[in-house]
Every structure is written in C-alpha cells, then in structure tokens.
Amino acid sequence: MDKAPAARDRGQAPRIVALRRLGEEELAALNEVGQVDYFEDLNEGNREAFEAAMASAHGLIGGKLELDEAMLERSPNLEVVSTISVGYDQLPLEAMNRRGILLCNTPDVLTETTADTAFALIMATQRRLVELSCMVREGRWTSHVGPDQFGHDVHGKALGIVGAGRIGAAIARRGALGFGMSVLYTARAPKPELEQHLGAEHCSLDELLARADIVCLAVPYSDDTHHLIDADALARMKPSAALINIARGKVVDETALIEALEQGTIRAAGLDVFTREPLDADSPLARMDNVVVLPHIGSATHETRAAMARRAVDNLIGALVGEGPVNAVNKASWRAGRAS
Template sequence: MKKRVLAYGRLSEDQLAQLAREFEVQTFSDLTSADDPAFRAALPGAHGLIGSSLAITPELLDSAPDLEVIASISVGVDNYPIDELTRRGILLCNTPDVLTETTADTGFALIMATARRVVELAEWVKRGDWQASIGPEHFGSDVHGKTLGMVGFGRIGAAVARRGALGFGMKVLYSNASPKPALEAELGAERRELAELLAEADIVCVTVPLTDETEHLIGEHEFALMKSTAIFVNISRGKVVHEAALIEALEMGRIRAAGLDVFEQEPLSPESPLPHMRHVVALPHIGSATFETRTAMAQRAVDNISLALKGQRPISLVNDAAWRPS
C-alpha cells in the first residue's frame, strides 16, 4: 500500500507525477489555512506534507498520527513547532542553498534601488515631472566604496557581502554568533558587536533567521545607533524588525532610507505608511521569486519527502534529532 502525501505547495506537473509514481498524492490548490475542511479531513491518513506558508500547530499534528515528514518549500522554518515535531519523531525538511544567490540578488537590488532612489525617480518620470535637469533634491547616494554592515552572516548574508566587497569595493562588517575566518579572509570582512556595526555602517542589511532571540532584534534603540545617512535593508523576516520603530526612524530622519522585502504583517496592511514614503522601496516578499529558483526549491522538497518516506535520510533535514536510521 502506497504512503499518502498531501501537497499544498506550488509543484509542477512533472514534480507531482514524480511523487505519484511512488505515493498516493492528494493536492490542495491555493490552500491558505490549515483549517480548510478538506485538508483537515485528509490529515488522519497522511504520511507526508509538502508545501509552504502554512502554520503547523501541535493541535494539527494530533490529527495526523501517521505523519512521518514535512517537506517545506522554504528556508525559514518559523511556521513549524520544531521541538514538538522532534518529540513525535516527525522529520522537518527545508530548501537551503537553492535560493541563496537569488535572495542575495534581491537584497543587493534593494540596496541599489534605495541608495539611488530608483523607484521614486522612475515614478517621477512616469508622472511627467521630469521637465529639466535634476538637482540636489533628487540626488541619491553612492554604493561603491561604502561600508556594508551585515546583521547575520550565513549563506545569504555572505552572498550579499560578496556582491558588495567584490563587485562594489565595499568594506564589509558583520555581526554573528560566531567568527567566520574563511569569509574574513575572502572578503576582508571584520566582525563587530551589533551596536558597533550599526554605528559604523553606511548600509545595514539584515539576513538573520527569525527565532525567539531575533524577534524585534532591530528596534528603537538600534535605529538610534545608526548614522542619519544610513540605509536599512531587510530581506530576513519582518518580525526581526520592530516596524513601528522603523517607521518612526524614517519619519524623524534618524535614518535616510529603507529597502524592505519582508514585513511584520504579510501581505502588508493598506494602512501601513511604509510603501507611501518616498525614501522606502517596498517589495512583496520576492526574495526567491524567480522561475528557476522556485522550481529548484520545489524539486528539493520533492526529493526530501521522497527520500524520507522511503526510509532514507533527506537532503535538507532541519531536526536531526528526529532522524532514526532504518
């Protein structure tokens, strides 16, 4: 008897066919809530879940006693109760590596667009307001040769820093739980405590994962430490930043500008002032949103769940303590 997989992520026909050759697959298109009646009804017989952006709770797990693995089509795993999954022996897999470079591209695009006021001035041209040569009121800031402060220096943080150091001659600072000697040698990067980094950097880019320790890591105190000319970029998770403090820092001129791909509430509330500020570039969480990368992420998730349900170790296992070799 084939094991059952519930698929609620964006998988191609070929990827679904790959799963269907080995497992019984039930698909849920455009699933937005775990409370969907059809999804709930299917949980008792499910051995695997594959998808993203669905909050998994212990109560939901109670409805899936046969569950062996969850393959998330994402790097972030803040939607999952990892300790509870491990206690129950349920494997959690994610998709690191395949989206590193694409997300770093997005981060550096935000750095460039924000520093050079690309979106603001493109809209200015569209409105027909370009009637004469621009003056200082429309000038932006150079990126080359500036100091880039990376808050977080994992795969994505290092990839952003590599673009800055090698492509734009930027000095790289990083704050991280542990030293990164190889990256220091490669990029000339220097480790700083967070407060020192914020005070020195011309551009601050956040790439840390969301955890209990990093929630609201950047708030009123941290914005007060930054230069008044600083540009702030967030491509990690919205809740890493205290959004009200960010808005106040922008309104009061404590920092110059912000480039944001993530927000505390997503989709962004229509009441938020952020997308209407001329010195803010706001994107709809597009960090990994390219055809190539999303296809690769989905394939990694398919490979993860296939291996796990056949008793083999997945490629990208989050909770190693749940792994029990056959």
C-alpha cells in the same frame, strides 16, 4: 503525551498531502512513490477535505504550510514535513521534535537569488530608483535633476551584514568583490573564509550599526531575533544610513522603524518582508518616498522556485522511501522518534 507516528510497513505506499507551489513534474514524482492529495490552495470550501487527508498522511509538502500543534494531533501518521522554503519559524518545531516528525527545508538553492534581491534593494535605496522612476512616469520630470534628486554611492561604502550565513555571505561577496565595499558582519563565531577572501570584519551588533552605511538583515527569525532592530538599535545607526531587510518582518520593530524614517534617525529603508503580509495598504511604509517596498520576492524567480520545489520533493521522497533527505532541520529528533 506526544506520540511518534506509528511504524509504516515497508511495503505500504506512503500517503502524501501536497499544498501549493508544485508543478506537474513534481506531482508526478510524488505519485510514483505514494498516493497524493494535492491542494492548489486552502479555503473554506476544501479545508475539511484537507484535514481528512492529513488524518492519514505520512508526508506533507508545500509552500506556506499551515500546520500547528492541533493539526499534529489530528495527523497521527505524519512522519515528514517538507517545506518549500528556508525559513520554518511558522511551524511548530518543538512539537514535531517531541513526536519524531522530520522537518526538511530548502537552503542553498535560493541563496544567490535572495542575495540578488538584497542587492537590488541596496541599489534602489541608495540611488532612489523607485522614487525617481515614479517622478518620470508621473510627468514630474520637467528639468535637469539637481541635488534634490541626487542619491548616494554604493561603491566604497561600508556594508554591515547582520547574520553571515549562506545568504549573508553571498551579499558580502557582491558588496566586496563587485562594488569595493568594506564588509562588517555579525555572527555567533568569526567566519575566517569571509575575512580571508573578502577582508570582512567580525564585530558586535552595536559596532556594526554605528559604522555601517548600509545595514542588511539576513538572520533567521527566533525569540532571540524578535525586534532585534528596535528604536535603540535604529538610534545607533548613522543618520545617513539605510536599512535593508530580507530576513523576516518581525526582526524589525516596524513602529520604531516608521518613526525613525519620519524623524530622519536613518535615511532610508528597503524592505522585502513585513510584520504582517501582505502589507496593509494604509501602512506609512507604503507611502514614504525614502522606503522601497517589495511583496516578499526574495526567492521569487521561475528558476529558483522550480529548484526549491524539486529539492522539497527530493527531501520528502528521500525521507519516506529512500536513504534520507537532502536537507533536514531536525534529523536527530527524527531518528530518535524512529527508534522509539
């Protein structure tokens, strides 16, 4: 049976395990409130030390956190996990809920940066920027460009956004206000603010796929969104359409996507995320001229990564010694665990 962490004495400084993506300022802030074991990375040489630190840890913070139910079993004092990310599909949330362990993430601070990345992929796929840049670099630009090198306009096109949360809404703003695009979106419920300010239209996924010139995925990964875009969904898209994925790789059936791109079912794809990361070097996606691939850089700017780390530190400190975190995924489960 799962047990909630044992209550910590008020005067007891928390023990904190920090993993990846933390700078000197963040580590200094953590050291002011507790004892910190920092692991810049995990490898075979330090895994035993990491697991020993987790055995007495009250808090875990970091990027690309490695945590499963077996580790929870070996971390009886763990109260808070603070991930330097928005997504948490790699973490055992149900097991954490049962144990009353709080999970914190970092929304808001990466919204605009990730939306920038999405729009960079939109521009690159529509105007064939990577493909044509390679043509110049490789000395294949020998005459004036003609129809074989022409791209497609972005302005005035229909932008379909699958998932109109913070990031999806930010992409919609860029499309509608910056490029005069019509916006279609899917969401569990209509978003009146998007419709009022951007003229966005709430519709079903099937209708969005059929009407959009560019389909942009901005949904969290879950059982419900696993392979949301499969062969049937791709077949419903326009042959001239492009698919943009800045969500999670497993939202798309990659085998079906490769086949759709090879057969001309859709025209192009811009991908920042993949089923397996790093992407295999021999993946067809890495060799296709009509695909733009990025190494999962959605939030990868100096400014945003620093802001994410600061937010994660604030979350952890707020949960362990303050009035509460800034952002909590499962606060109700945590409170229930505290009360039991």
